[in-house]
Amino acid sequence: MKTIELKHPLIEHKLSILRDKKTGTKEFRELISEIAMFLCYEAMKDAELEKIEIETPITKMNIGKLNEDNYAFVPILRAGTGMLDGVISVIPNAKIGHIGMYRDEETFKPVEYFFKVPKDIENREVIILDPMLATGGSALDAIELLKNKGVKRIKFLCIISAPEGLKEVEEKHPDVQIYTASIDEKLNENRYIIPGLGDAGDRIFGTK
Ligand code: PRP
Numbered sequence: 001m002k003t004i005e006l007k008h009p010l011i012e013h014k015l016s017i018l019r020d021k022k023t024g025t026k027e028f029r030e031l032i033s034e035i036a037m038f039l040c041y042e043a044m045k046d047a048e049l050e051k052i053e054i055e056t057p058i059t060k061m062n063i064g065k066l067n068e069d070n071y072a073f074v075p076i077l078r079a080g081t082g083m084l085d086g087v088i089s090v091i092p093n094a095k096i097g098h099i100g101m102y103r104d105e106e107t108f109k110p111v112e113y114f115f116k117v118p119k120d121i122e123n124r125e126v127i128i129l130d131p132m133l134a135t136g137g138s139a140l141d142a143i144e145l146l147k148n149k150g151v152k153r154i155k156f157l158c159i160i161s162a163p164e165g166l167k168e169v170e171e172k173h174p175d176v177q178i179y180t181a182s183i184d185e186k187l188n189e190n191r192y193i194i195p196g197l198g199d200a201g202d203r204i205f206g207t208k
């Protein structure tokens with residue numbers, strides 16, 4: 001599936017502040033959460049609704065309602081947790097799983113250290129959260145871990161992505177729809193995204 005890039009003046013505006021190295025932790029965190037909400041909004045475009053009958057103060061009507069029990073959010077630690085507030089504000093009853101992973105600084109390969117997901121994860125559409133998709137290694141591992149648990153419907157939300165990583169994930173998992181706020185230019189020699197925003201985890205948690 002071809003990656004969906006949000007192209008919207010408001011998103012570009014938010015990214016202009018997010019990417020700026022002068023932006024501090026508080027504002028950075030708020031923007032990550034806000035952009036995540038927009039990504040979630042786009043990702044829910046194909047959601048199936050159940051028809052219910054309600055009564056407005058004026059009359060009865062039939063209307064579509066989302067069954068929130070059909071969804072789970074799975075942030076990739078640490079940086080993915082920065083996106084949780086935003087997505088939970090729009091689907092508050094979704095369950096939440098966590099995948100702990102960091103990218104080894106020398107090999108650039110992901111190292112898994114935690115995995116805990118809701119018991120009935122295989123019955124849910126799973127929306128993975130990670131602000132950065134660089135080489136795609138972390139995304140690939142997270143998708144494989146979830147598929148091994150029996151998950152059949154997966155979406156991946158990331159704020160900034162690199163063409164190299166997107167190509168890997170699109171080729172290996174054509175059934176996973178990726179949503180991103182920006183497809184950037186390329187990776188540098190340290191596999192950081194250019195122009196990117198630097199290290200998302202460090203900027204969210206103020207660890208550098
Ligand atoms: C970052 C980011 C992704 C990964 C992307 O995490 O949040 O998980 O790198 O890189 P990849 O596409 O090349 O795998 P990081 O390793 O910095 O861990 P952190 O979230 O704990 O800071």
Ligand code: URA
Binds near residue numbers: 196197198199
């Ligand atoms: N992880 C980040 O946080 N930033 C990058 O540019 C690449 C990986």
